[in-house]
Amino acid sequence: MKSPEEHVHPLDEIRILDLFAGPGGLDVAAHFLGFKSIGIEWDANACETRYAAGLRTIHADVRAMREDRFDEIPTSVDTLIGGPPCQSFSIAGTGAGRRALETVKDFMQRLVHADDEAEIDRELDSFAEDPRTALMLEPLRWLLKAIETEGRDPYKVIVLEQVPAVLPLWQLYAELLRSGEGRLDGLKYEADCWTLRTEEFGVPQTRKRAVLIARLLEKGAIDRPEPTHLPFALNRRDSTKTDESEPLLPETKHRWVSMADALEAASRPKxxxxxxxxxxxxxxxxxxxxxxxxxxxxxxxxxxxxxxxPAFTVTGKVSRNKVYKNPLDYSAGKYDRFTIPESGVLQTFPRNFPWSGKDQAQQVGNAVPPRLGMHVLGMALRNEPPSEEELSAASTWPSVRPEVTGKLRALGCGDGSQCPPDSHKNTDSPPKTT
Incomplete structure (x- = not known):
């Protein structure tokens, strides 16, 4: 496996474009599978983590990149991945996305069937309770842009992930991609979507994600990522049984991974x-x-x-959870908290992943668990799950030299003039990397 810094140049070898890339959950997964990626990320803090980790990044607004800087994306990119911001759709958020679900689906239909995009933009600006809801359209708009741009090939593979509430949108995405209608210009994909439970893929937390995989028809049928571990049944707390409504899984599946298992493994050797x-x-x-x-x-x-x-779903508030060694400590109010690296381990980031910048707990919580990402990308890109050797290697991140981090920051931010407005207003100098 190559070090991330060996992936910095040339850009024409990149296969994967990660929209809404965050600190790099899917990019970390791609790295351990041997694929090169570049991510677009709005948040300056997440960018600092990515630079420190050696992940190629453009610090920009996804919409602005599509509209004004599309030619900066390497022509070698044939895979589009990403998870648009979920706050308006998630249970923990405002719910604006759930209320607007049917409206967003209508906009998707209109985009594919050649409605005026300027008018769509005006309507989106006026209707959205939460502007982030409109970002759910961006992967579709990037696909249409690639199809309609001279000198570009359409994406061969598309992978999208989000909270379970978004599954109806992924289902419509799949329906549209299978149809080849309108602006898709006859281009048809094999597409499917599912809700996956992270603990069934060896992630030491309970978390559900709605996942879509689409491939051009010539690439063949898509298989659902196959769980490797038993689900965790909270109502029974029984490692050998599933929920009441689900059949028992074969005994060949591993037991889910616990917090203790994950932290113990990450602590050894010292x-x-x-x-x-x-x-x-x-x-x-x-x-x-x-x-x-x-x-x-x-x-x-x-x-x-x-x-x-397994842990609770790791969110941006993970640092507020309280950890007690025993009931006596609980009674006395004597508690500890998970550190950022420990929280990252519960997300299956490598134990030495270089979290950087501010709001690190939020970065951890917003990320896709890389181990789940390896299973999803493995099936999407090569129709097979990650090997045990690849999963084992994913516990440790290769070190990245400071000069490489500097080069990546120059690539991603330059002089800051093309970065999102005010995104550097609290940063007098680049944050230190770890």
């Missing part, structure tokens, strides 16, 4: 980034986590997970 020894009691990793969610304002009603269970 690791300056992740040190779970403070959670050990009598030589064993024992603790329980009290969530910041689900309380209705009443701390006594907040959910709890034991160390031998």
């Amino acid at each position: 690791n300056p980034h992740v040190n779970g020894s403070r959670f050990r009691t009598a030589g064993k990793m024992r603790f329980f986590v009290v969530s910041n969610y689900g309380s209705g304002g009443n701390p006594r009603k907040r959910g709890q997970r034991q160390s031998w269970e």
Whole structure:
């Protein structure tokens, strides 16, 4: 496996374009599968993490790149991936996206069937309770742009992921891509979408993601990523059984990965980034986590997970969760918190991933778990899951020299003049990398 810094140049070898790239969950997955990628990211803090990790990045607004800077995307890109911001669709968000679901679907139909885009933009600006809702259209608009731009080939593979509430949009995406109608100009894709549970793919947390995979018909049928682990049934807390409504999985599946398993593995050998020894009691990793969610304002009603269970969904508020070694500590109000690297491990980022910039907890929570990404991209790009060797290698991130980080920052930000407005207003100098 090559170091990320060996992937900096040339740009014409890049296969994957990651819209809304965040700190790099899908790009990390692509790296460990051997694919080169470049990401577009609006948030300056996430960009700093990406630069420190050696991930090629353009610090820009996805819409502005499509409208004014499309020619900067390498022509070698044949795969479009991404997860548009989910706050307006997620349970934890405002719900504006859920209320606008049918309207967004209508805009998708209009885009494909050649309605005036300027008029669509005007209507989007006026209707959206949350402007981020309109970003759900961007992957479709990027596909249409590639089809209609001279000298560009259409994307051969498309991978999109989001919260489960977005599944109806992915279903419409799949329907439109299969049709080849309108501006798709007869171009047809094999496309399917599912809701996947992260713990069924070895991620030590319970989290559901709606995933779409589409490939040009010539690339063949698409298989659903096959779970490798048992699901976690909270109502039973039983590692051998599924939810009431689901059939038992074959015994050949691994048990889900617990928080203790993940942190213990990341702490060995002695690791300056992740040190779970403070959670050990009598030589064993024992603790329980009290969530910041689900309380209705009443701390006594907040959910709890034991160390031998998967974590709660890791969100941008993961640093607010409280970690207790025993009930006595709980009674005394004596608690610890997960560090940023530990939170990253619960997302399956490498234990030494160089989180940088500000709002690091938010970066961690916004990311796609790389291990899930490896399974999804593996099926999308080569129709097979990651190998055990690839998954094992994904526990450690190669070091990146400071001069490479500097080159990536120059590539992504330059003098800052093309970066999103005010995105550097609180940064007098580039943040230090770790």
